[in-house]
Amino acid sequence: MSVILRIxxxxxxxGAVKVLRGLTFSIESGSxxxxxxxxxxxxxxxxxxLSRVLKPAKGAVLLNEENLYNLDTREVAKKMxxxxxxxxxxxxxxxxxxxxxxxxxxxxxxxxxGKKDFEAARLAMELTGTGHLADRLITxxxxxxRQRVIIAKALAQEPKIILLDEPTSHLDINHQIEILxxxxxxxxxxxxxxxxxxxxxxxxxxxxxxxILMKSGLVFTMGDPxxxxxxxxxxxxxxxxxxxxxxxxxxxxxxxxLAQDAQAAVKKSRVHVICGGGAGAAVxxxxxxxxxxxxxxxxxxxxxxxxxxxxxxxxxxxxxxxLPISERSHNENIKLINEAAACILANxxxxxxxxxxxxxxxxxxxxxxxxxxxxxTDIEERDFTGGKAASLYNGLKEKGAVVxxxxxxxxxxxxxxxxxxx
Amino acid sequence: xxxxxxxxxPELSQDGELKAVQFRPKQAVxxxxxxxxxxxxxxxMDDSVNNLCANEFAPTKISYGxxxxxxxxxxxxxxxxxxxxxxFILLAVLGLTVxxxxxxxxxxxxxxxxxxxxxxxxxxxxxxIPRGDWPDNYETIVLQMRLSRVILAALVGAGLAASGVxxxxxxxxxxxxxxxxGISQGAALGATAAMLSGISMQVLGIxxxxxxxxxxxxxxxxxxxxxxxVGHKVQMSTLLLAGIxxxxxxxxxxSYAMITxxxxxxxxxxxxxxxxxxxxxxxxxxxxxxxxxxxxxxHLSARKLNVILLGExxxxxxxxxxxKMKKVLLVxxxxxxxxxxxxxxxxxxxxxxxxxxxRLMVGPDHRVLLxxxxxxxxxxxxxxxxxxxxxxxxxEIPVGIIxxxxxxxxxxYLLRKKNDPGF
Numbered sequence: 001m002s003v004i005l006r007i008x009x010x011x012x013x014x015g016a017v018k019v020l021r022g023l024t025f026s027i028e029s030g031s032x033x034x035x036x037x038x039x040x041x042x043x044x045x046x047x048x049x050l051s052r053v054l055k056p057a058k059g060a061v062l063l064n065e066e067n068l069y070n071l072d073t074r075e076v077a078k079k080m081x082x083x084x085x086x087x088x089x090x091x092x093x094x095x096x097x098x099x100x101x102x103x104x105x106x107x108x109x110x111x112x113x114g115k116k117d118f119e120a121a122r123l124a125m126e127l128t129g130t131g132h133l134a135d136r137l138i139t140x141x142x143x144x145x146r147q148r149v150i151i152a153k154a155l156a157q158e159p160k161i162i163l164l165d166e167p168t169s170h171l172d173i174n175h176q177i178e179i180l181x182x183x184x185x186x187x188x189x190x191x192x193x194x195x196x197x198x199x200x201x202x203x204x205x206x207x208x209x210x211x212i213l214m215k216s217g218l219v220f221t222m223g224d225p226x227x228x229x230x231x232x233x234x235x236x237x238x239x240x241x242x243x244x245x246x247x248x249x250x251x252x253x254x255x256x257x258l259a260q261d262a263q264a265a266v267k268k269s270r271v272h273v274i275c276g277g278g279a280g281a282a283v284x285x286x287x288x289x290x291x292x293x294x295x296x297x298x299x300x301x302x303x304x305x306x307x308x309x310x311x312x313x314x315x316x317x318x319x320x321x322x323l324p325i326s327e328r329s330h331n332e333n334i335k336l337i338n339e340a341a342a343c344i345l346a347n348x349x350x351x352x353x354x355x356x357x358x359x360x361x362x363x364x365x366x367x368x369x370x371x372x373x374x375x376x377t378d379i380e381e382r383d384f385t386g387g388k389a390a391s392l393y394n395g396l397k398e399k400g401a402v403v404x405x406x407x408x409x410x411x412x413x414x415x416x417x418x419x420x421x422x
Numbered sequence: 423x424x425x426x427x428x429x430x431x432p433e434l435s436q437d438g439e440l441k442a443v444q445f446r447p448k449q450a451v452x453x454x455x456x457x458x459x460x461x462x463x464x465x466x467m468d469d470s471v472n473n474l475c476a477n478e479f480a481p482t483k484i485s486y487g488x489x490x491x492x493x494x495x496x497x498x499x500x501x502x503x504x505x506x507x508x509x510f511i512l513l514a515v516l517g518l519t520v521x522x523x524x525x526x527x528x529x530x531x532x533x534x535x536x537x538x539x540x541x542x543x544x545x546x547x548x549x550x551i552p553r554g555d556w557p558d559n560y561e562t563i564v565l566q567m568r569l570s571r572v573i574l575a576a577l578v579g580a581g582l583a584a585s586g587v588x589x590x591x592x593x594x595x596x597x598x599x600x601x602x603x604g605i606s607q608g609a610a611l612g613a614t615a616a617m618l619s620g621i622s623m624q625v626l627g628i629x630x631x632x633x634x635x636x637x638x639x640x641x642x643x644x645x646x647x648x649x650x651x652v653g654h655k656v657q658m659s660t661l662l663l664a665g666i667x668x669x670x671x672x673x674x675x676x677s678y679a680m681i682t683x684x685x686x687x688x689x690x691x692x693x694x695x696x697x698x699x700x701x702x703x704x705x706x707x708x709x710x711x712x713x714x715x716x717x718x719x720x721h722l723s724a725r726k727l728n729v730i731l732l733g734e735x736x737x738x739x740x741x742x743x744x745x746k747m748k749k750v751l752l753v754x755x756x757x758x759x760x761x762x763x764x765x766x767x768x769x770x771x772x773x774x775x776x777x778x779x780x781r782l783m784v785g786p787d788h789r790v791l792l793x794x795x796x797x798x799x800x801x802x803x804x805x806x807x808x809x810x811x812x813x814x815x816x817x818e819i820p821v822g823i824i825x826x827x828x829x830x831x832x833x834x835y836l837l838r839k840k841n842d843p844g845f
Contacts, residue, residue: 053735077741084736090594091731091786101729105741109722112789157740 004029004161004193005050010059012042012049019045020056021217029160030191032184034204036228037214038238043197046214047165050195051082063161077105081154083164087146089139095149096134099125102156117156124155128182144175151179155186162186164196168203176200180207205229205252213237229253231311241289243311268292269418272340272364274333274357278304280346283374283407288312290411295340297333298325298357324353333360341418342370344410345401349382350389358392362399370417371401372410505790512797519801520576523808524568528816531560539564570703575807575821576800577706578698578762579772581713583780583799585755586773587792588720591727592751593658600759600773603643603665603752607672609763612638614676614690618683631693632708636764642668643756656748658734696767696822698807705765716758717796719750724788727751731786769822771829772799782836802829 005027012020019042027033035043048054050061052068061068063079081102102124103117125131128148133141138149147167154162164183168176184207186192198204204211205225212222215237221228231244234255243256270293273280280296281304287294297317299306309316317332319325325333333356337343343364350358365371373396383389397403404413524536535554539561542548585600593602601607616634646668650661680687720727726747730737734744759773780795806824813819 051739053738073738073743074741077739080739082736082739084733087736088733093728093731093786097728097787098732101732101740104726104729107725112725 002029003027004064005195006062006065007050008060008062010049010056010061012045012054012056014045019217020049022059023214023217023219024059025212025219025222027161027193027195029193030187031210032187032194032208033196033210033212034208034225035195035197035212035214036201036204037220040216041214041237042217043214044165047082047163047195047197051080051163052076074105077157077159079159080161080163081157081159083147083150083154083162083167085166086170087150089146092137092139094134095130095136095138095141096121096125098138098149099130099152099156102153105157120158121152121156124152127155127186128152144171144178147171147175147179148182151182159192161193161195164194166197166199169199176203183207201229201234201255205254206247206250225252229255243308269341270295270339271342271344271414272297272337273344273346274298274348274361275305275346276300276303276348276354276357279348280305281308283344283346283410284308284312284314286407286410287414288314292414295336297336297360298329298354325356330356330360333357334363337361337364337369338367340369342372342414344372344374345396347374347376347382347407349384350379350393351384355385355389355392358389358396361396361401362392365396365399365401371396372413372417373397373401373403374407374410375403375405376407505784508784508790509793509797512794512801516576516797516801516804519804520569520572523572523804524564526808526812527563527568529560529563531556531564535560536564540569566702570706571698571701571807572804574701574706574709574765575698575803577709577713578766578769579776579799579801579803580796581709581716581758581762581799582769582773582803583776584717584720584792584796585759586777586799587781587788587795588727588751588755589773590777591731591788592748592755593662594731594733595658595662596778597774598662600755600762601669601768601770602662603646603756604669604672605639605643605756605759605763606768607669607676608642609635609639609760610694610768611672611676611679612636613693613767614679617690617693618679618685632705632764636760639760639763640756642672643752643760647752654745656745658748692820693767695820696769697810697818697820698766699818701765709761709765712757712761716754716761717792719754720758721792723747723751724792727788728786767820767822769803769825771822771825772803775829775833776802779833779836 003026007023007025007027009022009024010020011018011022023046035046037043045054049056050068052061052071052073055069063071063076068076100113100117100121103113103120106117107113122131125134128151130145130148130152133145133149138146141149147170151162151167162183167183168179171179180203183194183196187194196204196208198208208225210222211225211228213220213228213233220237221233229244230253231242234240234242234244240257244253245256246252247254268291271287272295273283273287275281275283275296276299284294284296284305285308294309294312295315295317296305296309298319299309299316300319300321300323302321306316306318315336317329317336319329337360343361345357345361348354348357361371373393379390379393383393402413402417404410521533521536521540525531525533535556538551538554542551542553543565582600586598589598589600589602590596592598613631613635615638616631643665646661646664647656649664649668650656650658680690726737726742729740729742730744730747732740737747738744762769776799777791777795780798781791784790784794803821803825806828807821809828810819810821810824813824
């Protein structure tokens with residue numbers, strides 16, 4: 001693949017504020033590049049300087065090795081089309097009028113549209129599935145349809161590159177997917193180079209083959225989505241804690257947000273959560289996000305709760321995958337419970353392997369520690385020990401464990417019970 | 423019929439079956455070749471497209487093939503013919519209006535007589551037409567007095583309406599009119615100064631007021647333009663506000679000058695409302711080149727002006743040098759308006775209402791909007807001027823009063839009739 005757009009050390013400023021502070025990268029022909037970064041990192045400004053709207057104060061943008069700002073506006077428009085975030089429509093042109101405006105760079109001052117132009121407009125409308133809208137007023141189509149019409153207009157330009165500024169941020173998810181899939185197919189089938197600013201990291205990961213992560217006017221890092229979208233990078237650039245998982249179908253990274261609280265900075269008491277298999281991840285995240293010091297046990301390494309706990313930096317009692325709880329890990333678990341101010345039992349299923357967890361909770365009750373049971377499904381449905389677990393479980397209730405059916409109430413309960421003990 | 427079939431029932435494609443096709447073009451968009459796109463080519467494209475789809479996210483779309491393609495081209499041809507027909511009809515109406523309004527006045531001269539007088543003026547065939555039995559001075563009345571006035575009204579009406587269309591489009595503001603850049607207030611101040619001083623009268627004669635008004639109007643708009651300019655770029659919203667601010671400032675000076683002078687106030691007021699009393703062929707000769715050049719510049723930019731309606735940045739992305747366009751169009755509109763003001767005073771409402779009314783009827787495409795608005799403006803102002811002459815005869819009402827009295831209610835009627843008055 002050859003380089004179609006080369007950005008050499010560009011700097012842009014609005015007045016005294018320097019928005020871009022020296023970016024260098026190149027875009028290969030036929031690539032699908034996503035530009036991501038927090039608000040104010042200069043994404044849209046970058047797109048403006050790439051689209052010949054905002055001339056960089058320093059550095060150069062080279063289109064096919066020619067300086068973009070030395071080329072004629074019309075010449076650039078023949079090679080590059082731009083799709084804005086949203087197009088204001090306060091005029092009653094029909095859809096086909098708008099699409100055929102895309103032919104403007106190909107027409108001279110005294111020229112009007114000819115057969116070739118109608119053909120290009122028709123093909124663009126066919127590709128974007130807007131043919132049936134041809135005679136509707138642009139003011140009378142939905143947001144998703146309108147964005148498809150604007151893309152059709154861009155395609156009618158017959159460009160080599162399309163620049164998009166958050167093309168789907170005002171659309172519903174079905175339209176987001178529809179439009180991005182359309183772009184992806186144009187990218188693959190027609191070798192169209194696509195550069196798009198994204199707000200939504202998951203969409204960017206899903207559709208781009210290359211990402212440029214920006215932070216305060218500089219390229220923080222770039223590369224393929226898996227390289228760029230790491231929890232560490234996102235923490236550093238966005239200042240947000242996230243979990244990165246592999247998308248089960250596409251294999252691309254997929255970002256899961258963690259709830260955060262303003263009080264998170266204040267350290268609160270230690271809470272021990274008994275969980276496993278994913279039943280406790282939400283509670284772990286919730287507690288950690290609200291500033292509690294959390295421990296967990298007994299978790300088989302590699303399971304979802306274990307991954308979550310590790311990510312959150314939670315102290316835990318762990319066991320080798322698929323093995324029942326050993327004496328060693330059981331004791332570790334008890335030790336953690338002893339150190340904690342309260343203990344929470346998540347909605348986990350019980351088999352012979354993890355019955356010891358219930359014993360541990362029972363010990364906590366004996367030490368008159370506040371114990372909470374999150375019961376989202378009845379114990380009978382998740383008892384795979386032939387009644388043993390159920391009797392132990394009901395025993396806990398009798399000994400004074402509090403039962404909650406919704407985990408969101410955990411915080412309230414913790415606040416109550418911990419202030420009482422003090 | 424194919425139009426309706428296509429837009430309302432998309433599932434009926436030409437071979438009568440619904441084709442659910444995931445849109446994956448086989449050919450590159452960039453390699454358009456009309457020859458390769460036979461009808462057969464399209465069908466095979468639709469079929470082969472299915473095989474190419476490996477992306478699980480690709481949405482399902484219905485393809486219409488060549489059915490609507492033919493319709494697209496046909497309807498464009500059709501529309502161009504509709505536009506031409508409309509312009510032709512308006513030209514005919516304009517001709518009739520000119521003749522009819524040349525018959526209006528104290529001397530009773532009929533339609534036939536006016537027509538004959540005009541035909542006799544034709545270069546070659548004219549001499550073949552026999553002279554009617556009208557008094558000698560009738561020819562002078564029609565050709566020297568009435569006709570010049572009618573033509574002047576037509577030119578002013580066309581110029582103001584076309585300028586209004588362009589400025590409304592350029593500023594993306596339906597409230598814009600030709601005077602938005604402060605031309606009217608500037609010209610009014612110039613005219614007031616010329617009338618009050620009387621010194622310039624001795625040097626320039628009857629041309630004093632028009633010349634000073636023209637210069638002052640032009641100067642004001644240049645000032646407003648420069649106020650709104652930052653570097654090479656002109657912010658249209660700033661232009662609008664600068665126009666209002668400068669206009670208010672200048673009209674305050676005019677009012678002060680009028681109040682303190684104690685004389686000629688009636689004459690100044692008359693000029694400021696606008697009218698064609700006492701104007702002749704000299705004025706037409708002065709005005710014609712400006713209107714012609716101004717209108718031609720606007721007309722040549724009509725297609726690009728459409729694109730500017732999408733917004734300045736999108737227009738730039740479509741290869742239009744927006745800043746240059748703005749300059750050209752502002753110069754055209756300013757010259758047209760300033761010259762119109764110079765000969766006729768400040769005639770309000772024509773440049774605001776005619777563009778709107780015509781846009782409501784023919785749509786936003788400037789290639790048809792501009793000529794139809796110019797013609798409609800011409801017809802409207804001729805009629806308004808005729809009414810101004812006869813309504814309170816033998817006294818004359820300033821035509822600006824008539825335009826406002828007719829234009830206002832008619833515009834409200836149009837707004838109520840059509841719910842969406844936007845562009």
